[in-house]
Amino acid sequence: xxxxxxxxxxxxxxxxxSLGALVLxxxxxxxxxxxxxxxxxxxxxxxxxxxxxxxxxxxxxxxxVLDSKDAVNLALLSRPDLGITFxxxxxxxxxxxxxxxxxxxxxxxxxxxxxxxxxxxxSAAPDPGWPDxxxxxxxxxxxxxxxxxxLISLALTKGSxxxxxxxxxxxxxxxxxxxxxxxxxxFIYNMCSPSHYSYLPAFKQFGEGVxxxxxxxxxxxxxxxxxxxxxxxxxxxxxxxxxxxxxFWWDLFCAHVHPHLSPDMALDxxxxxxxxxxxxxxxxxxxxxxxxxxxxEAGLASAxxxxxxxxxxxxxxxxxxxxxxxxxxxxxxxxxxGADAFENIWSKIMDTVNKGPSNK
Ligand code: UDP
Ligand code: GLC
Ligand code: MN
Numbered sequence: 605x606x607x608x609x610x611x612x613x614x615x616x617x618x619x620x621x622s623l624g625a626l627v628l629x630x631x632x633x634x635x636x637x638x639x640x641x642x643x644x645x646x647x648x649x650x651x652x653x654x655x656x657x658x659x660x661x662x663x664x665x666x667x668x669v670l671d672s673k674d675a676v677n678l679a680l681l682s683r684p685d686l687g688i689t690f691x692x693x694x695x696x697x698x699x700x701x702x703x704x705x706x707x708x709x710x711x712x713x714x715x716x717x718x719x720x721x722x723x724x725x726x727s728a729a730p731d732p733g734w735p736d737x738x739x740x741x742x743x744x745x746x747x748x749x750x751x752x753x754x755l756i757s758l759a760l761t762k763g764s765x766x767x768x769x770x771x772x773x774x775x776x777x778x779x780x781x782x783x784x785x786x787x788x789x790x791f792i793y794n795m796c797s798p799s800h801y802s803y804l805p806a807f808k809q810f811g812e813g814v815x816x817x818x819x820x821x822x823x824x825x826x827x828x829x830x831x832x833x834x835x836x837x838x839x840x841x842x843x844x845x846x847x848x849x850x851x852f853w854w855d856l857f858c859a860h861v862h863p864h865l866s867p868d869m870a871l872d873x874x875x876x877x878x879x880x881x882x883x884x885x886x887x888x889x890x891x892x893x894x895x896x897x898x899x900x901e902a903g904l905a906s907a908x909x910x911x912x913x914x915x916x917x918x919x920x921x922x923x924x925x926x927x928x929x930x931x932x933x934x935x936x937x938x939x940x941x942g943a944d945a946f947e948n949i950w951s952k953i954m955d956t957v958n959k960g961p962s963n964k
Contacts, residue, residue: 609702610721611640611662613695614709617669617688618648619905622657623826623861624709627853629660630860631713639718640701644694652868653905659864667694672759677767683822686768690759693769695745696752708741710819712853717793717815720744726777727787729794731770732820736781740770741818742794796820797846807845817849825853826904832911858913865909 612632616622625643632641640662645654646669657664670690678684695706705720707713720727725746728738745751755776764771774780780787795814819825828850829838835858837850911917 607638608640611642611698611701611704612637613642613644613698613704613706615644615692616649616709617646617691619650619653620826621709622649622653623857623905623908624824626656626660626861627856628707628709628711628713630856635713635716637716637718639721642698644691646691652866656864665698667691672764672767674763674767677765677771681766681768689768693752693755696747696755697749698747699749701747703744703746706743706745707816708818710824711741712817712849713815714817715815720793723786723789726780727789728780729789729791732796737774738780739794739796740773741820742789742816794818797849804845825850830854832913833916835913862908862913865905
């Protein structure tokens with residue numbers, strides 16, 4: 605099969621996840637992948653960021669936001685933000701390609717893994733939380749409009765048991781666990797890093813073979829405290845063995861992404877559309893504004909664009925980084941939806957930064 609008919613596919617609905625997508629693309633180039641790189645974006649990604657994506661991805665594909673709006677199941681997952689991952693389903697519409705591998709924007713490729721294209725739909729690795737289900741952060745699939753339509757119809761009739769794409773896909777491909785062992789990807793293709801549990805002796809034994817790392821959960825690499833002067837990440841002490849993975853993500857970010865981030869991002873985020881709508885096609889057309897979320901996420905990328913690497917940070921930048929570190933910690937705690945929610949802290953940060961160090 606021609607390699608041009610095969611692609612790595614990822615998704616970003618805002619500028620923060622776009623930072624993940626950019627680092628992911630560079631990690632794939634670094635290991636010499638020969639397959640095409642495709643990123644699906646929604647209008648929540650600023651135009652300036654879309655240009656950055658276009659510079660490394662072969663295709664930047666604009667899609668509508670699909671959102672499950674299933675607050676109850678998303679609360680069980682402690683991730684109210686993940687209804688939007690239904691947008692992932694658009695990957696089945698990329699019918700210019702015969703076979704693809706989907707990668708979450710919070711994954712990082714460590715070693716060559718083009719052999720994944722030898723697998724068939726639907727292949728995925730077990731979820732570490734419930735291994736009879738697969739994790740939908742890495743999967744092999746064949747684009748097909750009929751599959752897309754069936755998935756949407758299942759979403760509308762049955763919904764998803766976790767409120768995100770993973771619950772829906774596990775219901776749809778429900779014989780994954782038993783039908784064919786070849787559809788079980790080894791864990792090295794989706795080494796999930798939940799902070800609450802990791803099987804350390806196994807990591808010691810097999811860790812060197814890991815090909816794709818996946819930063820599942822609310823603590824993403826871009827929300828860790830990063831010391832821009834020494835270019836070192838300082839994750840919480842509980843990150844343990846994951847620290848080197850976070851550092852590798854930041855090394856790629858500093859080498860390939862940061863130099864191209866444009867200060868225009870700060871202006872562009874102000875222009876973010878005011879009425880992004882989230883809907884499932886045809887049936888539910890209710891409008892949901894996610895403007896604040898998109899603006900906040902665009903703010904993070906624009907803050908990084910103003911960060912100077914290898915130099916002592918101005919007080920305002922230090923303050924910003926400290927707030928980011930705290931917010932990352934709070935996102936991992938039970939209280940992150942409370943009064944100290946990231947959104948509240950973020951507006952405080954922006955007030956501080958906009959005032960500048962001399963006006964405080
Ligand atoms: N995603 C996105 N915007 C969001 C949330 C998620 O673009 O606001 C995409 C992104 O590709 C991300 C994937 O959906 O990697 C799944 O979400 P996430 O990785 O946060 O879920 P987790 O793996 O932590 O369960
Ligand atoms: C999971 C997966 C992610 C998926 C989310 C919502 O934990 O890691 O890829 O989007 O749950 O279902
Ligand atoms: Mn993920």
